[in-house]
Amino acid sequence: MSALPAISLHNLTVSYRQHPALHHVSGHFAQGSLTAVIGPNGAGKSTLLKGIAGLVPLDRHARIERASELRMAYLPQHSELDRSFPLEVRDCVLMGLWTQTGAWGRVTPAMLARVDAALEAVGLQGFGHRPVGTLSSGQLQRTLFARLLVQDAQIILLDEPFNAVDSKTTASLLTLVQQWHRQGRTVVAVVHDDAQVRAHFPQTLLLARECIAWGATTEVLTHENLARARHMAALP
Amino acid sequence: MNVLPVLWDALLSPFVEFAFMRRALVATLALALSAAPLGVFLTLRRMSLLGDALSHAVLPGVAIGFMVSGLSLTAMAIGGVLAGMLVAGVAGAVSRFTTLKEDASLAAIYLVALALGVTLIAGHGTQLDLLHILFGSALGVDASGLLLVAGVATASVLALALMYRGLVLETFDPVFLSAHRSGVPPWMWQQGFLMLVVLNLVAGFQTLGTLMAVGLMMLPAVSARLWHDTLPAQLVNASAQAALAGVAGLLLSYHFDTPSGPTIIGCAGALYATSLLLAPGGWLPRWWATAHRVA
Numbered sequence: 001m002s003a004l005p006a007i008s009l010h011n012l013t014v015s016y017r018q019h020p021a022l023h024h025v026s027g028h029f030a031q032g033s034l035t036a037v038i039g040p041n042g043a044g045k046s047t048l049l050k051g052i053a054g055l056v057p058l059d060r061h062a063r064i065e066r067a068s069e070l071r072m073a074y075l076p077q078h079s080e081l082d083r084s085f086p087l088e089v090r091d092c093v094l095m096g097l098w099t100q101t102g103a104w105g106r107v108t109p110a111m112l113a114r115v116d117a118a119l120e121a122v123g124l125q126g127f128g129h130r131p132v133g134t135l136s137s138g139q140l141q142r143t144l145f146a147r148l149l150v151q152d153a154q155i156i157l158l159d160e161p162f163n164a165v166d167s168k169t170t171a172s173l174l175t176l177v178q179q180w181h182r183q184g185r186t187v188v189a190v191v192h193d194d195a196q197v198r199a200h201f202p203q204t205l206l207l208a209r210e211c212i213a214w215g216a217t218t219e220v221l222t223h224e225n226l227a228r229a230r231h232m233a234a235l236p
Numbered sequence: 237m238n239v240l241p242v243l244w245d246a247l248l249s250p251f252v253e254f255a256f257m258r259r260a261l262v263a264t265l266a267l268a269l270s271a272a273p274l275g276v277f278l279t280l281r282r283m284s285l286l287g288d289a290l291s292h293a294v295l296p297g298v299a300i301g302f303m304v305s306g307l308s309l310t311a312m313a314i315g316g317v318l319a320g321m322l323v324a325g326v327a328g329a330v331s332r333f334t335t336l337k338e339d340a341s342l343a344a345i346y347l348v349a350l351a352l353g354v355t356l357i358a359g360h361g362t363q364l365d366l367l368h369i370l371f372g373s374a375l376g377v378d379a380s381g382l383l384l385v386a387g388v389a390t391a392s393v394l395a396l397a398l399m400y401r402g403l404v405l406e407t408f409d410p411v412f413l414s415a416h417r418s419g420v421p422p423w424m425w426q427q428g429f430l431m432l433v434v435l436n437l438v439a440g441f442q443t444l445g446t447l448m449a450v451g452l453m454m455l456p457a458v459s460a461r462l463w464h465d466t467l468p469a470q471l472v473n474a475s476a477q478a479a480l481a482g483v484a485g486l487l488l489s490y491h492f493d494t495p496s497g498p499t500i501i502g503c504a505g506a507l508y509a510t511s512l513l514l515a516p517g518g519w520l521p522r523w524w525a526t527a528h529r530v531a
Contacts, residue, residue: 053415074415085280085408086467095405099418103402131465151416 003030006155006186007052007066013059014044014051020059021047025211029188029203031067031154034181036191036201036217040233043207045190046077049157052188066155070186071099073153075144078164083133089143090115090128096150118146123172138169145173156180158189162196174200194221208232250490257490259382260374263443264482264500266389267452271436272474273396275457276467277429281407284454285342286327290430291437291450292346293323295353298369298438298446303360307368309380313438316446320434323349328427353446372445374486374496381442388439392432403429404467444497451501452478459511462518477507 005028012025022044029035037045050056052064053074066072073096093115094107101107119125122142132140141161148156158177162170178200180187188205191197197204197217204220206212208229213220250257278287297319301312323345330341357366368376377385396403406413406425413422433453440449456477460470485500512518 054417055411055414072416074412076411076415080411081409082280086461086465086470087404087408088466091404092408095409095412098405098413099416101401102419104398133465 003032004067005029005065006031006033006070007064007188009052010063010065011061012048012051012064013062014047014056015059016056021209022051022207023210025207027205027211027214029155029186031070031186032181032184033203034177034187034189034201035203035205036189036197037205037207038191038194038197039207039212039229042209043229043233044209045207046159048205048207049074049159049188049190053157070154071152072155072157073148073151074157075148075159075161077159078137078141081140083135083140085132087132088128089119089124089130089132089135092132092143093118093146093150096147099151114150115146118149119143121149122146122176138165141165141169141173145176149176153185155186156188158187160190160192162191162193170196197221246491247487250487256375256377257486259377259379260443260486260496261483263377263382263385264374264452264486265479266385267436267440267443267449268456268478268482269475270389270392270396271440271449271453272456272460272478273471274392274429274433274436275453275455276460276470276474277403277407278433278454279457279461280467284458286430287433287437287450287453289327289342289346290320290323290434291446292353293349294320294434294437294441295369295446296349296356297322298441299353299356299360302357302365302369307365309378309384309442312369312441313384316438316441317434319349320437321431324430324434325427328423328430368445369441370445370447371495372441372443372448372497374443374489374500377443385439385443388435392436395428395432399425399428444500448497448501451504452481455501455504455508456481459508459515462511462515477511478504481507 008028009025013023014021025048037048039045047056051058053072058064094111097107097111097114101111116125116128119128122145124139124142124146127139127143132143135143145161161173165173174196177187177189189201191201198221201217203215204217205214206220206225206229209232212229212232213225251261275287278284294316297315297317298312299315300319301308301315304315305311327342327345354366357369402420402425406422410422436453437446437449440452443449444452456474459477460474463473464470481504482500485503486496488494488503489496489499513520515521
């Protein structure tokens with residue numbers, strides 16, 4: 001690949017209480033690449049994204065470099081939100097502008113227009129004043145994608161974005177991901193469905209606590225690689 | 237025709253005739269305005285127990301203030317604030333730097349603090365002092381007590397207004413906030429908020445006592461969540477319920493000669509029970525809805 005790296009990993013190692021969840025991962029995500037992160041359960045996929053997002057401490061020799069001019073957005077796993085929270089959909093999407101408004105900045109009409117446009121883009125026009133508690137899982141995920149749209153980041157990290165949502169929602173969210181790819185944004189997504197990966201993600205990173213294979217999807221998704229990943233994950 | 241005089245005697249004359257009732261009323265209303273919204277945030281953050289723990293943690297500090305200078309409000313308030321902030325800081329640090337869940341360590345801390353506080357006060361004062369500190373006396377609020385409550389209420393409402401956006405975001409989606417840092421570091425919201433809780437508990441301790449102060453914070457907050465879907469409405473509702481409980485409690489305690497703090501909390505409890513039954517999120521409307529769907 002000739003493109004500049006958006007994120008470079010150097011010997012990325014993350015441990016939870018001395019147990020390495022991920023070790024010695026090195027490589028880079030090129031700018032404008034669309035990469036699926038796959039692997040068996042406990043392979044360290046989520047940990048990889050959390051490490052890049054700066055949410056977990058790295059081991060001493062590990063280093064992550066990110067092209068400094070690029071803004072990054074991170075969407076955690078679905079289950080981590082309190083669905084009973086008394087918040088309107090519009091305010092939830094407005095959170096995407098946090099880095100611009102800060103705690104005390106004004107919310108301008110232009111910003112509200114961006115929020116409305118984002119809601120329309122995810123198919124939730126007219127939902128602005130609904131409490132998030134009344135949304136279905138799919139609608140909540142659409143709301144969070146609207147928040148990503150508003151964030152307008154050049155690097156987008158998605159942790160299992162299509163889990164717990166229906167196939168129609170998955171299809172329309174995948175369309176958004178494709179759109180981001182065409183716009184030259186760098187997208188890294190943890191995905192479970194191999195067919196989805198083959199159909200929509202040009203690049204793949206196969207993890208099993210360490211990097212098994214990383215490159216073009218067709219070269220990574222081979223029987224040997226997948227068998228090796230399963231074998232590695234089964235080790236204690 | 238003679239309804240008006242009865243109403244006058246029951247509702248207004250206690251406040252018109254007695255200065256101590258007026259002071260108690262103002263103190264309770266100020267507390268209702270500032271403490272109840274904090275309670276809503278505590279429940280949203282699933283930290284209901286924390287209010288309890290902090291109210292107990294305040295006690296040894298109050299006791300040390302009491303040992304140093306008797307029933308001096310200033311000394312006891314300062315002692316209470318310091319002790320409460322110490323515990324809030326420790327609890328925050330414990331959950332940030334260890335794998336222990338916050339509530340486990342808090343349960344430990346507040347039992348120890350309660351024992352320590354009661355021992356200290358009992359060793360250096362009378363039973364009456366102990367009762368006074370544990371359960372307060374709204375009717376004994378003097379000018380300096382009023383200043384403390386009013387000052388804390390003002391500062392806390394203003395601070396909450398300043399922190400509102402950050403606190404809401406940090407409560408709803410802490411992961412988002414730590415992944416997209418900008419300006420104030422995320423842990424500051426929680427610590428600032430806990431400081432406000434401590435301040436309000438200390439302000440409430442003379443009116444309601446250390447053990448009862450948390451009641452005016454939590455009970456209206458819990459029932460307010462049954463009434464509304466949006467946060468601003470819940471905050472206003474919580475304050476209104478707390479104020480109503482305050483007025484009703486003071487009047488009942490005046491007419492029936494019951495201790496004021498527990499009576500106020502009892503009224504808040506009655507409002508909670510009513511909300512459980514009648515509020516949109518409560519039992520009757522839900523039962524009504526299912527009954528109609530079946531039919």
